[in-house]
Amino acid sequence: MRLIVVRCGAPEVEVPQLSVLRELVNIDSLEVLDLSAVPARQELRPLDEAALEELPVDPTPSLDEISARPDVGHLGAPDFAPQRPGRELRFVVVGSDAALSAVLTRMMRADYLWATVGYVPLHPDSAAATNWSLPANRAAAFRLACAGTVRPAPVIRNDASIVVAGSATISAVDGGTLDAEVIVDDATLIYPEKVRNTRARFYGQFGVKLVPMTDAPGIAAVRLTTPLTVAEENRGGRGLRGAIGSLMSRSLTPAQVQAWSETPGLSWLVDRAPLEPAGIDPRSLLSGRAVQAGGVDLRVTIDGVPGPRPVKRVTFYRHLRDLQIVRI
Numbered sequence: 001m002r003l004i005v006v007r008c009g010a011p012e013v014e015v016p017q018l019s020v021l022r023e024l025v026n027i028d029s030l031e032v033l034d035l036s037a038v039p040a041r042q043e044l045r046p047l048d049e050a051a052l053e054e055l056p057v058d059p060t061p062s063l064d065e066i067s068a069r070p071d072v073g074h075l076g077a078p079d080f081a082p083q084r085p086g087r088e089l090r091f092v093v094v095g096s097d098a099a100l101s102a103v104l105t106r107m108m109r110a111d112y113l114w115a116t117v118g119y120v121p122l123h124p125d126s127a128a129a130t131n132w133s134l135p136a137n138r139a140a141a142f143r144l145a146c147a148g149t150v151r152p153a154p155v156i157r158n159d160a161s162i163v164v165a166g167s168a169t170i171s172a173v174d175g176g177t178l179d180a181e182v183i184v185d186d187a188t189l190i191y192p193e194k195v196r197n198t199r200a201r202f203y204g205q206f207g208v209k210l211v212p213m214t215d216a217p218g219i220a221a222v223r224l225t226t227p228l229t230v231a232e233e234n235r236g237g238r239g240l241r242g243a244i245g246s247l248m249s250r251s252l253t254p255a256q257v258q259a260w261s262e263t264p265g266l267s268w269l270v271d272r273a274p275l276e277p278a279g280i281d282p283r284s285l286l287s288g289r290a291v292q293a294g295g296v297d298l299r300v301t302i303d304g305v306p307g308p309r310p311v312k313r314v315t316f317y318r319h320l321r322d323l324q325i326v327r328i
Contacts, residue, residue: 008095009037024147051112078152078322081114092118097166097303104163118145127166132327148326154218155319171207173297180295185288203254218318226279290317
């Protein structure tokens, strides 16, 4: 195996010595790249070069040839890559979900997703680590990433050719309630609101969160019921009214708290109730191969990185090739 460790904004993270790794797996080459926290395309050229060295000519069907086929076999359970390089090429990404997204995006665009990928997350709240059940202990995560077994998973991308490593959200650019339509395959997750509820705070239509699945069809999506970000003063008030608000929020459902906040004479009971960001409605869960959204001034955020500008429509869908990821 040719192992390339890609440290993204983490030069302090120690990489096990080659002799130690050889006790775990057959490694004949170890390289370490220190890149930016979210590496740009130019920084990832060594990965392109390594893929070309290990597989100078790809004899398998191209993406155009796959998409032209009348069958839909590529929409089923994720499968192992058909390419057979002389030796396994494995990239171990050390960094954030955004860093992993940058690496996977480059691999997808240059079409060498046949290379295997391990991940060592730097942050305990990594959505990708949760999706793939990666160890919380960094040493254990390193051992798994370097010597673990590859288990293919769907690659989820958007129409701007950016891969989702952990999660993505679609929200209003101003952070308020979302006036848009969101469809998962042929099922509607969000309907456009005829009158936008600008007073919604505790419960409303604030967007969609989606995560890649480890199996077909590929995407799981839920409705966001609270804003993605909440000012510190809205995380729970102090004093008697704060205590009353906290008590009421525990006694009522979020939808009921929202209704009380809009009712004269009752609003003071809940106006200082605590508010957690990015709340979801688990009952709204839908899965599918594609998520399409259309509206006004949509903000698309992938692995914590917002898009450069608002958009009117966006599509997330399953790529034609699968990810060769090391996971439990």
